Amino acid sequence: MTGTAVDLIWLAPALALAGFVLNGTLALWRPNAKVAVTVIGVGVLVGAFAVAGAVVSAFAGLHAEAPVVQQYWSWMPVGTLQVDVALQVDQLSAVMVLVVTGVGSLIHLFSVGYMKADAGYARYFAYLNLFIFFMLVLVLGANFPLMFVGWEGVGLCSYLLIGFWFNEKVNADAGKKAFIVNRIGDFGFLVAMFIIFWATGSLDFREVFSRAPTLLATGGGAVTAITLFLFLGCTGKSAQIPLYTWLPDAMQGPTPVSALIHAATMVTAGVYLVARCNILFALAPISGAVVAGVGALTALFAATIALKQWDIKRVLAYSTISQLGYMFVGVGTGAMAAGVFHLVTHAFFKALLFLGSGSVIYAMHHAYHATHSHEDAQDMRNMGGLRRHMPWTAALMWIATLAIAGVPPLSGFFSKDEILAAAFTRGTVQPAWYAFWGLGLAAALLTAFYMTRLMIYTFHGPSRTGADAEAHLHEAPWIMTAPLVVLGLLSIAGGMLNVPELWSGHAWLHHWLEPVTAAGAALLPEAHVSTGMEWTLVAIAVAVAVTGIVGAWRLLKPEALAPARSAPAERGLAKVLRNKWYVDELYDFFVVQPLLWLSREVLWKYVDQRAVDGAGVNGAARGARALGWLGSRLQTGQVGVYVTVFVVGVLLILWRVAP
Amino acid sequence: MTLTFFWIFGVVAMAAGLLCITRRSPVGSALWLVVTLFALAAMYVLLDAQFIAVLQVLVYAGAIMVLFLFVIMLLNLGRPGPTDLKGPVGLGIGALLAGTLLLQLRVLGHAAPPAAIQLPEGTMAAMQQQGMVASVAGPLFDAYLIPFEITSLLLLAAIVGAVVLAKRKL
Amino acid sequence: MLLEPALVISAVLFTLGVAGVLLRRNAIVIFMCVELMLNAVNLTFVALAQRLGVGGQVFVFFVMAVAAAEAAVGLAIILAVYRHKQTVNLQNINILKG
Numbered sequence: 001m002t003g004t005a006v007d008l009i010w011l012a013p014a015l016a017l018a019g020f021v022l023n024g025t026l027a028l029w030r031p032n033a034k035v036a037v038t039v040i041g042v043g044v045l046v047g048a049f050a051v052a053g054a055v056v057s058a059f060a061g062l063h064a065e066a067p068v069v070q071q072y073w074s075w076m077p078v079g080t081l082q083v084d085v086a087l088q089v090d091q092l093s094a095v096m097v098l099v100v101t102g103v104g105s106l107i108h109l110f111s112v113g114y115m116k117a118d119a120g121y122a123r124y125f126a127y128l129n130l131f132i133f134f135m136l137v138l139v140l141g142a143n144f145p146l147m148f149v150g151w152e153g154v155g156l157c158s159y160l161l162i163g164f165w166f167n168e169k170v171n172a173d174a175g176k177k178a179f180i181v182n183r184i185g186d187f188g189f190l191v192a193m194f195i196i197f198w199a200t201g202s203l204d205f206r207e208v209f210s211r212a213p214t215l216l217a218t219g220g221g222a223v224t225a226i227t228l229f230l231f232l233g234c235t236g237k238s239a240q241i242p243l244y245t246w247l248p249d250a251m252q253g254p255t256p257v258s259a260l261i262h263a264a265t266m267v268t269a270g271v272y273l274v275a276r277c278n279i280l281f282a283l284a285p286i287s288g289a290v291v292a293g294v295g296a297l298t299a300l301f302a303a304t305i306a307l308k309q310w311d312i313k314r315v316l317a318y319s320t321i322s323q324l325g326y327m328f329v330g331v332g333t334g335a336m337a338a339g340v341f342h343l344v345t346h347a348f349f350k351a352l353l354f355l356g357s358g359s360v361i362y363a364m365h366h367a368y369h370a371t372h373s374h375e376d377a378q379d380m381r382n383m384g385g386l387r388r389h390m391p392w393t394a395a396l397m398w399i400a401t402l403a404i405a406g407v408p409p410l411s412g413f414f415s416k417d418e419i420l421a422a423a424f425t426r427g428t429v430q431p432a433w434y435a436f437w438g439l440g441l442a443a444a445l446l447t448a449f450y451m452t453r454l455m456i457y458t459f460h461g462p463s464r465t466g467a468d469a470e471a472h473l474h475e476a477p478w479i480m481t482a483p484l485v486v487l488g489l490l491s492i493a494g495g496m497l498n499v500p501e502l503w504s505g506h507a508w509l510h511h512w513l514e515p516v517t518a519a520g521a522a523l524l525p526e527a528h529v530s531t532g533m534e535w536t537l538v539a540i541a542v543a544v545a546v547t548g549i550v551g552a553w554r555l556l557k558p559e560a561l562a563p564a565r566s567a568p569a570e571r572g573l574a575k576v577l578r579n580k581w582y583v584d585e586l587y588d589f590f591v592v593q594p595l596l597w598l599s600r601e602v603l604w605k606y607v608d609q610r611a612v613d614g615a616g617v618n619g620a621a622r623g624a625r626a627l628g629w630l631g632s633r634l635q636t637g638q639v640g641v642y643v644t645v646f647v648v649g650v651l652l653i654l655w656r657v658a659p
Numbered sequence: 660m661t662l663t664f665f666w667i668f669g670v671v672a673m674a675a676g677l678l679c680i681t682r683r684s685p686v687g688s689a690l691w692l693v694v695t696l697f698a699l700a701a702m703y704v705l706l707d708a709q710f711i712a713v714l715q716v717l718v719y720a721g722a723i724m725v726l727f728l729f730v731i732m733l734l735n736l737g738r739p740g741p742t743d744l745k746g747p748v749g750l751g752i753g754a755l756l757a758g759t760l761l762l763q764l765r766v767l768g769h770a771a772p773p774a775a776i777q778l779p780e781g782t783m784a785a786m787q788q789q790g791m792v793a794s795v796a797g798p799l800f801d802a803y804l805i806p807f808e809i810t811s812l813l814l815l816a817a818i819v820g821a822v823v824l825a826k827r828k829l
Numbered sequence: 830m831l832l833e834p835a836l837v838i839s840a841v842l843f844t845l846g847v848a849g850v851l852l853r854r855n856a857i858v859i860f861m862c863v864e865l866m867l868n869a870v871n872l873t874f875v876a877l878a879q880r881l882g883v884g885g886q887v888f889v890f891f892v893m894a895v896a897a898a899e900a901a902v903g904l905a906i907i908l909a910v911y912r913h914k915q916t917v918n919l920q921n922i923n924i925l926k927g
Contacts, residue, residue, distance in 0.1 A: 637923030637925050640749070642925075643851065644756065647847060651756065651760060655763065662830065662831065669835075679845075692864065695842075699868055705831065706878075706879055707879055708875045723897055727857065727860070731857055734907075736917065744852055745854060752851070753852040754848070756851060760843075760844050761840065795886050798884065799887055799890065813895065814898050817899070820905065821901040822905075824906055825909060
């Protein structure tokens, strides 16, 4: 107990949980009480944000080097293992809790307008509150099992919210896919936990990280295994290769869900995990390279797919996967602050992009509803020229686009540049990192290109919506646009969080996170680049961003686009990109179908029906009956049989008794 | 000499026993059993149990076997009928079990009370003086009086039981 | 001196009795084999009485008395059964069960 506001940290998740319980009850008994649900749902989030703010400022006032851990009760005392329900407030979790509650509040506010007409309004806010609760447990947990509870819990809420409109099979399937693919990652997390306990004798963060440098050999098998299995969990939760396939499908859920869960918070849990375990990753250089490599590859891979997607949310989904790749390049290189910085700025501009697209989809839906059209409201080929009807949304989304492309002085520029610079700097001592830097740069070019493409096709050029529907298009209600404004301001100014010394800044976030990251950073190889080289890298990054934007502006011709209904099919490379490099089909062929075959032919027909049912259950019955029949043979009523048994008994006695 | 005669009567007893259990007609079995009983009585005499030998002839061969023959005749089972030996399976099991029993009883061939245990001195002389009947009857009314009385009760019960069971109508 | 032969003969007679009980189906014949067994045991008692005292012979006395009683009652039972089932073949008499 510190005697300050830091002790109130439990209140943040508690408020979210209370919101879930109340809204859940309302969902069951009074689903039409929308005002009550709104007040509770948004209120607990704003309250949690206020608590978070108070806690973080109190914590900052403490100038503590070590984390503040509040233990609430002993959860699993088993032999030498002691796992408690304990929340940890330190510099890293402070950043995360502010992002989660802050961006979460804005998205809750947006949802009030977006989901206003939905029958499941109360259920939606109940699930959303539950998600915030689990996410807070994830980032505030002081040990691995508690974090895992949050990890699994957000997976559950993701499933519930992706399949929110479960009456349509495609939505339910998407929810299932997300959950099942995440399970594979969770298996990695679990195995990593087992190895951590086996190697260090504890699962508490403070204890594991303080014992790690002495108990785990640098580059040894144990720590490499731990970190690689942890990263497997990250590839699942944070949608990297090979477990990213669930995220584009997750776009079936409501758009604010996509913004909150699949852009700003849940998918960043993997980055948080790596940042939290920075010591372990610093002790395992191979894993660091794997993390950065997979991140860089995913960044480019997803960017290529985004080039040819027509659904506005799919473009943003692949963009999220790509940006998450950047974050992993950052944390894989050991530049934890850079990765977390990009996490924060990405939360701002990606949430803005998603919510903006939500406004667009909202408008398109209303337009099509009014004209009784059945066109796809999310297909960019049905949009065009929307800035004339939605100027605010368009302007704000342009801000986000410039931010994500990395145009200075917006936030995205600083965070992305810092990651690329870190990669390049490491390349001077470990040349493999030059490749990662190159992949990142290529991805940056494509990012700028496809985001500009999205803006051009949606907001500029001629309208393809159809004249009668176009008349119904208008700006979203203020309750939806206001959060966009806040996010826009944050996207512009967010860079101030960590302006590097190169720009005469104070690198504030970097220094803030030092108590958490210093131990790991000390184990990384020393590398420097000259200031001149740094400026060159900045110039290259900016040039790439501008090239992408200008190139898209020049090369793409929105006038040549046809509405979705009459659009021609793609061919060649475009077709491959449109079909996501056929990865889903490959997985289905190589993984899903064999598993289904195995389950049906072997496990069901053979193991379950023949072995368990036949030999086991029925066999036991048959055996019992046979034994019973045998027993009945002793009671035939025939004296001869009785006498025979009698004689046998006598013989047995004689055998035992006689010398 | 004694041993020779003992063995002769022993062989007669065993052969008669074997014939007894294998005859088809119950009367034949009964008669061969009588032969066995006589041979046994002779063996008793050779074993210095003359009283018991006489009792064997009088009671066993003379009363019990006669009773058997009465019942056989009463039930008209005298004539040899189809063999009532059991089928091959029963035959096999029976032979197996009997063989095992014989093997186990082999031990009797070597068993004997230790040489240290002998009759007390002068017992034989006392027996010769009293006569065999008195030496058996003496303990009967002395040490074994209770079993003697209970046996008489048993015989009473047997009589009543036999009468009741064999009545046509109670 | 006569003890060993007596015991051997007794064992053989006893086994013959057991074999008869196991192999025959006629109730009266089985009964006779039981009597054969009893007599074998009597022979053992008498043989041992030579060495261990007259108690053996007294026991034989009792055995005979009980055998007589048993024969009477047993044959009465067989008579009663015959009246109901018209047979003394033990394979057909099988209601002593359940």
